[in-house]
Amino acid sequence: MKSNKPYASLQYREFNIFLLMRFALVFAWSMQFIVIEWQVYSMTKDPLSLGIIGLMEVIPAVSLALFAGHIVDQKEKKGLLIKCIIGFFILSIGLFLLTWPKIISDWSNNTVLYGIYFLVFLGGIIRAFLGPSIFSMLALIVPKKLYPNAATWSSSTWQMAVVIGPAVAGFSINWLGVHGSMFLIIGFSLIAILSVFQLKTKPILNPKIGENIFTSLKEGIQFVWNTKIILTALTLDMIAVLFGGAVALLPIYAQDILKVGPEGFGVLRAAPAVGALIMMFSSAYFPLTKNAGIKLLISIFGFGVCMIIFGLSTWFWISVLALFFSGVLDGVSMVIRQTILQLKTPDHMRGRVASVNSMFVGSSNELGAFESGVTAKLMGTVTAVVFGGTMTLITVVLTGVFSPKFRKLDLAKDIEAHEKEV
Numbered sequence: 001m002k003s004n005k006p007y008a009s010l011q012y013r014e015f016n017i018f019l020l021m022r023f024a025l026v027f028a029w030s031m032q033f034i035v036i037e038w039q040v041y042s043m044t045k046d047p048l049s050l051g052i053i054g055l056m057e058v059i060p061a062v063s064l065a066l067f068a069g070h071i072v073d074q075k076e077k078k079g080l081l082i083k084c085i086i087g088f089f090i091l092s093i094g095l096f097l098l099t100w101p102k103i104i105s106d107w108s109n110n111t112v113l114y115g116i117y118f119l120v121f122l123g124g125i126i127r128a129f130l131g132p133s134i135f136s137m138l139a140l141i142v143p144k145k146l147y148p149n150a151a152t153w154s155s156s157t158w159q160m161a162v163v164i165g166p167a168v169a170g171f172s173i174n175w176l177g178v179h180g181s182m183f184l185i186i187g188f189s190l191i192a193i194l195s196v197f198q199l200k201t202k203p204i205l206n207p208k209i210g211e212n213i214f215t216s217l218k219e220g221i222q223f224v225w226n227t228k229i230i231l232t233a234l235t236l237d238m239i240a241v242l243f244g245g246a247v248a249l250l251p252i253y254a255q256d257i258l259k260v261g262p263e264g265f266g267v268l269r270a271a272p273a274v275g276a277l278i279m280m281f282s283s284a285y286f287p288l289t290k291n292a293g294i295k296l297l298i299s300i301f302g303f304g305v306c307m308i309i310f311g312l313s314t315w316f317w318i319s320v321l322a323l324f325f326s327g328v329l330d331g332v333s334m335v336i337r338q339t340i341l342q343l344k345t346p347d348h349m350r351g352r353v354a355s356v357n358s359m360f361v362g363s364s365n366e367l368g369a370f371e372s373g374v375t376a377k378l379m380g381t382v383t384a385v386v387f388g389g390t391m392t393l394i395t396v397v398l399t400g401v402f403s404p405k406f407r408k409l410d411l412a413k414d415i416e417a418h419e420k421e422v
Contacts, residue, residue: 006285012141014198019157025085025088027188028185028192031168035172037050038173039116044113047373050251054373068351069353069355070217072355081134083129084126091123098116132350133351135341148342151342170262217352228403228406234337250265264316275324279331280334289339290410297399299329299336303329304393307326308385310385311384
């Protein structure tokens with residue numbers, strides 16, 4: 001089977017089941033986050049409350065990330081995925097009950113709000129284990145020579161779910177209300193549960209089962225620190241998401257600045273994901289591995305420019321276009337970063353490396369939400385978004401100047417080496 005075919009990895013049935021599981025789970029999770037953002041801001045009208053949502057998820061996700069990576073490298077991956085997805089299902093039921101109209105009317109705002117924060121905190125614990133489990137499982141489903149192709153389709157599936165989830169959330173809030181939207185989320189989490197049970201049990205490839213946890217964590221951190229290509233890629237993306245991400249403030253833009261209501265909110269939230277999805281599908285036909293370093297730098301720089309344009313815009317469709325092109329550029333960054341991780345990480349360390357990745361990149365989404373909430377509170381919403389975009393531009397320029405090796409990164413040779421492996 002030739003790995004240069006754009007659909008090569010899709011010829012594996014189990015990989016298709018894996019993609020269905022990932023789509024259903026990410027769709028439910030992204031939709032849930034949007035619904036909760038809308039509910040919390042509607043209750044408080046305080047941008048800081050949006051930042052607290054991110055903080056509540058990031059605290060356990062970061063605190064447990066390295067420990068979770070150690071566990072993932074020591075345990076069978078399917079069993080861990082089952083536990084994580086069932087945990088998310090239970091969490092969704094809890095949020096469904098908390099958004100019951102009778103509960104909202106009978107309980108005080110603070111009680112409901114603190115209940116939501118608590119369940120989001122539990123979601124952060126689940127996410128600490130979920131990311132490394134999915135990353136490690138992918139490498140056990142397809143041959144190594146198909147890693148770049150599989151990573152592209154896996155990221156595209158993730159992005160598709162992130163596109164449809166927020167868009168459905170915006171319309172669903174308008175048509176079904178927050179409570180009805182949560183019921184829909186429960187349904188998709190059930191699809192994820194049914195899908196994960198269809199995957200086969202996988203062998204544990206770590207030769208150091210039972211290794212001391214501190215020795216294991218030290219080894220994982222040292223590997224990332226010493227592999228400068230991985231470290232630079234993760235740092236770049238972390239800064240872009242931490243300072244350049246404006247999505248946490250979209251409820252404010254939709255309700256108070258652009259005044260477009262829940263449907264417009266859904267369009268705004270989906271716009272960057274649509275752009276990223278288009279880019280990811282395109283990358284299956286036109287790989288981004290040639291001159292990957294300079295492409296990553298250009299894409300993140302462009303992302304920062306788009307965030308500045310979005311922050312300054314008061315016209316709905318200009319805002320949508322700015323977010324769309326930010327998604328296109330973010331899609332380039334995501335494909336290149338995931339390819340770097342898959343190609344450069346040994347099988348027995350995938351859980352730990354994925355955990356470090358979640359600390360750098362995944363958790364920076366929530367830290368970015370908190371940073372955006374705080375800066376919006378202190379500077380004002382527009383100034384906060386422009387400030388974040390500017391910080392992203394500065395970071396890219398400094399990286400390009402002081403890291404010439406990364407600037408010259410070309411992944412084509414690594415892929416050619418894996419092509420020869422059986």
